[in-house]
Amino acid sequence: MLPGNPDPATPPAGDILKAVISLALLLLWSGDVLDARAQSLVRRHCLECHAGAQAKAELRFDLEQPGAGLDAAAWREAWTRVHAGEMPPRKHGVLPPDDRKLLLELAVTLAGQGEERSVLRRLSRREYENTVRDLFGIVFDAREHFAPDEIGGGFDNQGAALSLSEADFERYLQAGERVAAAAIQVRDPGAPNHQRVRAEAMDGGALRHDVRTLSSNGQIRASFRIEAEGRYRVRARCFGTQAGPDPVRWAMSSGGREFARGATRATLKQREEVMGELTLTTGSRSIEFAFLNDYYKPDDPDPRQRDRNCHLEWIEIEGPLDPPRYSPYQSAALADLGESNLRSKLAALATRVWRGPVSSSDMDALLALTNAAHRPVERMRSALAAMLAAPRFVFRVETDPESAAPGSLRRLNGHELAVRLSYLVWGSLPDDVLLQRAADGSLLKDEVLEAELARMLRDPRASELSRSFALQWLQLEALGNHALDAGLRESMLAETSLLFECVLREERPIRELLCAEYSFIDERLAALYGMALPRGPGMQRVALPAGDRRGVLGHASVLTVTSNPTRTSPVKRGKWVLEVLLDAPPPPPPPGVGVLTEADATGAQLPMREQLALHRSKPECAVCHDRLDPLGLGLENYDRMGRTRSADEGGLIDGAGALPDGRAFHGVGEMAQLLASDGALARSLARHLMTWSLGRSLSVAERAALEQRMAALDAQQLTLPGLLRAIVLSEPFRTKRVE
Amino acid sequence: MTRRSLDRRTVLRGAAVTLALPWLEAMLPNGRLGVRAQQASPPAPRRAVWVYVPNGLAQQPLKAAAGFQLQGALAPLAPLSSSVLLIHGLAQDAARAHGDGPGDHARACAAFLTGVHPLKKDGAVLVGASADQLAAQQIGNRTRLRSLVVGAEGSNTSGQCDSGYACAYSSQLSWAGPSTPAGKEHRPMRVYERLFLDEEDPAFLETMAERRARRRSVLDFVRGEARRLEQRLGQADRQKLEEYQDGIRELERRLERMQQGEQQARALPAPPKDAEKNYPELVRAHYDLIAMALATDSTRIATFLLANEGSNRGYPHLGIPEGHHELSHHGKDPHKLTQWEKIGAWHVDAFAAFLKRLTELREGESSVLDSTMVLFGSAIGDGNRHNHDQLPILLAGAVRGGREVEFAQETSLNRLHLAMTAYTGASLPRLGDADLPLDLA
Incomplete structure (x- = not known):
């Protein structure tokens, strides 16, 4: 996938930095x-x-x-x-x-220098989830468990923004306990269990004979004790007193979160089992069964058509359906575990969990948490819970050796580099192979580092880049704030994520992110775009019809996230282009400026283009909006959800626009071509990826060095793997400033 | 962010200094440093409790005599008068009909804490999230249980209970969402189990004490880890690690406080097995459980519905066989009026016993009541008129008591809820018709 030799057009990172520094020295007037x-x-x-x-x-x-x-x-x-x-x-x-x-x-x-100081990076919720998943094969819902992470510089993995409040600390302890309890199972994790709760043991509704009845909209609650976390199938035996035009509609939820809904025509004589599936964590969990469409028409001539009710006989759960299979690390830790090998097995586990070597005194401290009266498996579990709450797990620690001179740049050691690399590509911890390359020091060699990157990019885990990095870079996580059908939102995000994935995996030129003549759509997006239904279910790769819907600028995700709820916003779209594609964010509007009014003094609705022109006639607005508006106006042929249009309330739309440097274009297609052709997109992507990988903002010296390096690459042919290679070989990625 | 953590560190540094003082204090003749040493004990958590009486309390708002003498139905509160504030003039407009016809009981209960006029339609359930639950969403993650929602009568989550209103309205004070009651528990034993058994790990079913011991050892371990690491980190990294170490310290204090609370809570009687058969026992058991939950810092938010709104239960222990609701429609009949007021007075008496319990539970130098705002009241004034203004509301605990305040008529009750939630540290922008907390100073 990647050539074994470094790209000849790619000078080693150190040389560029040296060139910049020597030039700087010439210009430095002390x-x-x-x-x-x-x-x-x-x-x-x-x-x-x-x-x-x-x-x-x-x-x-x-x-x-x-x-x-x-x-x-x-x-x-x-x-x-x-x-x-x-x-x-x-x-x-x-x-x-x-x-x-x-x-x-x-x-x-x-x-000057000095602003590129990195700070201790806490694992974000996303990274915590991934890490636990890769360690033990456990799905732990960290997003539910921890408070939301602060976003810094547009990303969720920036050291300075990732804080930890006092109240959060206990959550880490609890998370460690839960993960340890699930990972180190005392009993066979595979044995699924059945539990049935009959109507008499439930709450809610009215109990008659062996059935609970909901005679109006409401719910019935049953409580289950869950001993193993995982997917569960829920069956409810129910029926209706059917009346009125519709069948009985029901929904099932757990702790208020709905996981299934449907309708049943079942009757007293012909009862039915309705089903749903959900993930349950350990503890006492409730399942609620709700009746949604009560109907009451006391004057209906047909007495059987007067009252619709819903009845429930029992609720049963079965699971876990996906019995957690031991991951290799669990197997290694648990197989033949006994007094004699407890210490060595624990050390092996700690090396993995703490992503680096452990000492004998570490083992002493972990074993001191319990005593010989406990069984080895319990001791292992207690030690794991403590490891997961310890700073060596919660943070990505890079400590400077005593000999390092403060203020100097030092090279990372193998383990530090391995951790940076794995969280960059996978958002998770290094695997065994990578840890091995770290331990023997070979990872410090360029060719090994490149080969490891190539290997990791082939791994399914690298999709983290398409899912997390890409959506954060493109500011699409904000789509969650838009009032959209949840399914449509998923489809929108999937389209963009899949395009990034395709460009990444197939090593296509980065400019295809803007110019791709294909996309990934399902029936929802096909309906939105007015395109033919894709063949097959789910997201399908399709060739785009003639027109100018090309690349991410034609994606509903981008066009929606940059719109207002009721109309497009050329200003927001322009800002998005500046920030995301050109990496030239406009300064925030000065205090006291008004918002765009939609009508002129006479109250008449002006076309968007004229409204904005009016706005730019004020000098204090023009300074930024001369750059913003012409970009956004070029996207006006797409409405607030990305549907093609040729006119809006203000009349026919003219897709004329201009880049900040004055180059004019007409329509999205031309705009994308311009942006893609001169490497602006690749430079912006490089800077964003660099920030993602370092967990901090770059100093201007680093940005300048990165630009130099990018100038040496062929912007037309540059691929994502090629760009990632340039980044991991760069000086900032492999060094740290000593404090 | 930076400023916040800096402030916190400054405070902690101050605390560390004073923590080292007690031996110094002992060397001084008359403990001149006593005041500072006392500041070292961690601030108590701030809590809020709502207690609701159905069917109204009295024809006219209960007032104190000159010099804040608590008399009549309020007499049981006299020993605690300095921590009692009588509040007059509050109204819950959302409980009014607004064209929906009868059903004041259902509306009063549903609107009391939500400030939202409940939907009356085919027994549908649509009201709003309640103040306590909105606060619990914000501060609930600091405790083991986000909130405690109890009642002395079971819930009807479906069916119609009051003139076409869904039963949920008159049996639920606390609402997690517009159609989702928070899940009131009426069986004291279940509440007890939730408080004292670990739900997170059913395989162990360990007790609070066992879990605390285990947490302690893990805390010791991670503290040592952090300390060793700190020595090898640069300045910027250390600041980040300090947030983590602050977390350790905070949890240690919490564990200490919980231990103190738990020792006292353990001394309280466990709910009797047959509590559900005897109403006064049941009410006392729930009050005790709320006290235990607060003292152990298991939660900081609680609501207690003394009986479902419109409840028609008799009070045989008071020699009253007639139903409460029936009596509340006294029509000025002297016998009914007396009986109805007697029930109200009994509820005040039981509430006073609860407050007394909270004063007996100590946290360092103060009592649990000192850092708890407890509301007692109803969204119906006179049961005969179903008025939703001039509500009977009193506040006890963390408030400047020993007085009564008269707000302008029609002052929204929701403003009081905002003041109470703000006290717990939650910040609700608005509730129902109110966006400004009531000024209780």
Whole structure:
């Protein structure tokens, strides 16, 4: 899948960084005033607006002062704005490429270092779930168990944002206990069990003979004791007193969460068993059976058509249906477990759980949690519960050796690198092979690192990139806040996730994310797009018909998440393009600006394009909206849910738009071609993936180095595996700044 | 975020200093540092309890005599008068008919804590989530049980109970969602089991004490781990680890507090096996269980429906064979009126015993009552008129008591619920017609 040799067009990461640093050194005036060339650069492009008492945006250059009067933070801001193409403003003419390059280098130099410090990363809920799954084959619902993770820089895995409140700590303890109880089973986990609760032992409704009756909408509750977590089948024997036009409708839920619903025409003489399936965790769990459509028409001439009721005889559960099979680690830990091998088996388990070597004193402490009066399996379970609550599991720890000089960059050791790699690609812990490469040190070699990456990308677990990274990068997790049919939402997300998966797995050029002439749709999306039904159930790969629905810009997911509930929002769409595809986020609107009104002074509804033009006539709005609006207007041929349209309430739609650099396009197809052709998409993706992999924002020096590296790659042919290879071989991925 | 954790650390650092003080204090002649040493005990958790009486309480709002003398039906509360606040003028507008005709009992109960006018249609169930459950959603994860919802009568989750209203309305105070009652438990033994047996791990069925002991040893272990790790981490990493260590400390304090609470709770009588047969016993058992749950910090939110709204049970232990609901429609008949008021007075008496229990349960220097807001009242004023204004409402515990306040007529009861939930640390933007907590200062 990946060539064994490094791409000849890819210079080693270190060289690029060195090149940037040496250039920077040339430009570094040891904190003194800028040299003549740099002064002239700033004078020509910045001073007109950013000097003296009237300096705009409070950014005030003073060429007499060291660093031209700006501190490191201000130079970082300057870099970002120049890099995004916002500054100098286009109305002042286009910045010559050489000047732009020099100005950026100057900013990198003066922005200094030190902001790239990483902080201890806690496992996010997603990572916790994946890790437990890969360790023990256990599905643990961490999203339900833990408080939501804070999002930083658009991602759920950023060290600085992932905090841990005092109340959360106990949740870690509980989670550890639950996982340990499920992982280290004292009895055979496979034996499924049947439990039936008869009407007399339930609550709710009215009990008559052996049946509970719901004579109006309401529910009946039965309680079950669940000893093994897993999927359960629930059967309820019920029937109706049928009346009125509809059959009896019912729903089953557990703790208020519905898992099945349906209708039954069953009667007293012909009772029926209705079914559903759900996942149950251990403990006392309730199943509720609800009657949904009571009907009462006392004056109906037919006495049998006057009153509809619902009756329940029993509820039965059977499970777990997927008896947890021991994962290799469980088997190894539990097979022939006895007093004599407890310590060695525990050490093997701890190495896995803690993702690195363990010491003899670690073993002493773990065994001290219990004593010889306990059975070995109980001791193993207690030790595991403690391991899972310990900082070595909860956090991804990278400790500096004592010999490392503070402030210097040090190379990660094998285990640290293995952990970064596995959480980047799988969102989970390293497997045995990777741990082996870490332990023998071979992972530190470029060719082994590349080969491991290639191997891991072939693994099914790599789909984590399509599911989690891609949806977070594309800001699609916010789709959950939109009022949509749940099924349709799933289909929308699946379409985008599958396109990313396809580009990843089939090693297609990254630009296909924008230009793909195929997509993945099911009947819901086919109906939405007005396309022929796909052959076969579920999501199917189909060739897109002629038109300009191409790539993610034509996906309902993206077009919906960037819309308002009742109409499209060209501004939001423009912002999305800037942030996601161009990595040039606009600054937040200044305080006190109004929102877009939908009508002019006369109260008439204006076409969207004219509304926005009106809006841009205000200079304080134009500075950003000149960049935002023309992007979003180019997407107006898709409505708020991504349906094609040629007109809206304001009249015919004109798909004309322009990129921030002024290049004009007509319609989504042309826009995508432009964005894909010059590597902007690949650069943005690279920066986002880098942030994802490091769990922190990048310094401007790192961003500049990354751009250099990207410039050396062929943007037209670059694939996701190729990009990932560049990232894992890069300096920031393999080093850490010593504190 | 940063600021919050910084504040917390500062506080903790202060706590650590004072924690080291007791030996110093002993060396000083008259314990001058006593006040500071006392601050070291962890702040008690803040809780809220709602107790609801059906069928109204009295024709006119119960008032104290001059000098806040609690008399008549309120007399049993006299020994606790300094922690009792009588609140007048509150109304629950959502309990009114608004064109839906009769059914005041169902509406009163359903609207009391939700602030939402329940839907009257073919026995359908649609009201709103209740204040206690909304608060439990926010703060419930800090305790083993998110909330405790009990009642002295069973629930009818279906059927019609009051003039075309679904039965759920008149038998449920607490609502997890608009159509989902929170699942009231009326059997004291079940409540007891939930409190004292571990539901998470049925294979062990271990007791609270056993689990606490196990947690302690794990806490010791992870504390040692964190300490060793801390020494090898840089500054930024240490700050993150500190959040984790704060969590350890917080849990240790909680375990200590729970141990103290549990020792006291254990001393309380377990519910009698046949409690359900004897109403006064049953009411006392539920009050005791709520006290146990609060003292062990098993939950911080509880509701107690003394009987379903519109309940027509007799009170034979008071020599009253007639039904409560029937008596409440007294029509100014002197006999009925007396009997009805007698039942109300008995409920106040049982409530006073509950408050006394809460004052006896100690947490460090204070009592459980000191950090609990307990509401006692009804969404029906006079049972004969079914009025939903001038409601009989009193608040006890964590409130400036020993007085009565008169709010403007038609002040929303929901504002009081907002004040109570805010006290527990939950933040509800609004409830029913209210978005501003009642000022109880």
